Amino acid sequence: MFSLVSGQGLAGDNVILTINGKMTGSSPLNLSRAKLEAIGGATIATTTPWHDGVITFEGVPLSKLMEKVGANGKTAFVVALNDYATEIPPSDFSDHGVILELKQNGRYVDVADKGPLFVIYPYDDKPELKSEVYFSRSAWRVRTITIE
Template identity: 40%
Template sequence: MAAGLLLASALCGPSVSAQPRTTGHPGASPAALHPMLRIDGAIRAPDGAGLIEFDSAALRALPQYTVRTRTPWHDGQGHFSGPRLWDLLEPLRPAGKTLRITALNDYSVNIPLSDLQQYQPVLAWQLNGKALSVRNKGPLFLVYPFDSYPELNNPLYYARSIWQIKTITVE
């Protein structure tokens, strides 16, 4: 977990603490004590390992972006906010060409790394200013800017817009 905080600190500056958390902190919520996202595979984490875990605080400490777009799963245009997935992966120097992204229910999709550079999808943890819950496609939802790129409005990219993300494996 400290590596996730180290990466967030490297991306955001010294304001992010890389101190390890203790699971016995009396005021900590259960969600704050567990990793929200695991990235593994062909990466180089700051501590030299091929695995990095982020908790919600580390993800929220990264630069945040908002994609204003319509999706097939929501009424009207939504404002989806979170870090760009490429911004999260680039410092890890991904050596593969594909991401296998897996959801909480073990559903997975393969996404070419080139999508991240070309379309800059957001790893959204908020919709219209409110944190996404598991019931509402959270805690993390990969959102492409569908309204900005008409070519994204097709079943291929809808399938790549996975929600309830738990693991990203660089292959």
């Protein structure tokens, strides 16, 4: 299980994601980029409606993150820094290999480029993912995930 992160210190130690709600252990759980990267990573190379050409996205598999925090709800409410909110069924995470992106084309992403966290589906892998349903679930500048 994770320990809480203070949000002080080096850039990699700053809190960039809070997870709360129905999960094992302490809630809320504040995670730094370093804590997220320690979970393990995955890569998706795909086109999106928000970028030109194929982009290589690297990040944490959301199924693995949810397992690590012991999430046990039926919905993940994702809220961005600009208060955009979307609901994602956790089954999407394992069924589609969704990641919480930290890097694009090998570099960390900042707020100006839709970072530091972006929900990414492998759109090019499955034609059904190229729809408004899945595009609307792809929040960028993610700040909070609440499991209900």
